Amino acid sequence: MSGPAPNGGAAGPDAAPGPGSAAGGESSRQGSAPHGHAPRTGRRARWPRLDEWTLGARFALIFALVAAVIIALLGSLAYSAAAALIRTDAQQDFDSTVENLARDVRNQTPNHDGSGSLRLLASESFTYQVLAPDGSLSFQFRPPQRLDYLPIDLVDRQVAAMDSVASVRTREDTSNGENYRIATVSLGGGTGAVQIGQRLSPMENMLGTLALQMLAIGGVVLVGAACTGWLIARRITGRLVRLTEAAEYVTSTGRLDLVAPDQGGGKDEVGRLGRAFNAMLARLTASKQDQRRLVQNASHELRTPLTSLRTNVSVLDRLERLSPEARRRLIDDLQGETRELTDLVSELVELATETRADEPAQEVALRDVAERVAARSGRRSGREIVVDADDSAVFGRPQALERALSNPVENALKFDPGGAQPVEIVVRGGRVEVRDRGPGIEPGELAHVFERFYRATPARSMPGSGLGLSMVQEIALSHGGRVFAYNRDGGGLAIGFDLPVLPPPGG
Known part of the structure; x- marks a missing residue:
């Protein structure tokens, strides 16, 4: 009677204040919010999405999931x-025990207690008891420390009253908080029966213990896998983090002098990424230095024609007071300076934007390039330009190669304006030379003629930007070649470039 009282109490009126007080406490806390902290009206804290996790956390999660599966x-x-x-094994043990018991029953003559000389040995796993003919419990074989009675049902009583010997009926049942596998064997002649019960709880408890041990081991392995994933990710992503910090530093400061941290010389993807990042920074640094040098040199080169233009424009205010000859010279100067300035700006734009790189590459016959350049430059200057070329061909950009050849031709015409001998273009096996009989260049200046804005001593008093030969060098290098310049025997200069040639057809 007293058992239901706790349940009834829990459900009764006296128990109501428990949940009510909890709800009231929650309401009280909510109601007291205006008197304490202001209620949060901003965004609620949320669990970060998977794509917001660090790589270390993702590796740990992946390792843990794989290990869990x-x-x-x-x-x-x-x-x-x-x-x-x-x-x-337990079933076989039970079946074997029941079979032995049935055989003993068939082979033995029961005495007055119904058990005869049967070998009935109780143990922790098996319990025996003898049923009287009416199905009641006669006596039990049991360990001294246990008193377990097997349940008896109607069918067991019927087996005890059977005339047949060693009739067996098996079932599973529960008694005394234990699960049993029970077999009832008739003694025959209506003299009773012997029951044998196998306790299943120890076996199930052992299996439960085994399951718990396996779960514990699995948990340890799971934690170990997660830690291993985190350590591996930390080792891998640590280098990525340093690369990211270097990239963020470059982004925030604009400085390109930072070298990415050493990646240990590894040949894996992260090591390759670090080396590629350093190479990229080096290229960007060189490009930035080139741009700065280009701007500085361009400002210097633009200053001279702009100053001259400004001076001549100021003279235009007194144009009516100038003689016709002075006016003609003034206009010629303005036109010449304008052309020089236009050429300089065009070369600067082409050099800075590298628009020539957009031209598709194809097979180019150097003889055709030389003949086009010679014809065009000859028409402009009225000078004779001789082409001596073989059939060598290269893989490159036709217009860029024409520019690389026309620049030294124009230089030769400019520095030898009244030359009695023609300018020569010689092509042999991918080697292109432009030869003239002009004043040549001082030996100490030959190594600098291909630098941007560099002008040799004889050229400093003549119009020009100093960019033509530097463009020749860049075009030659972009085609896998090299440039050269040397003074010719007997006077004059030879400037040109070597390019890798294509094999002849059928070669």
């Missing part, structure tokens, strides 16, 4: 196999 599969298979073996 493997542990679950292997653990379930191992447990199922072990449980099946243990249960099968």
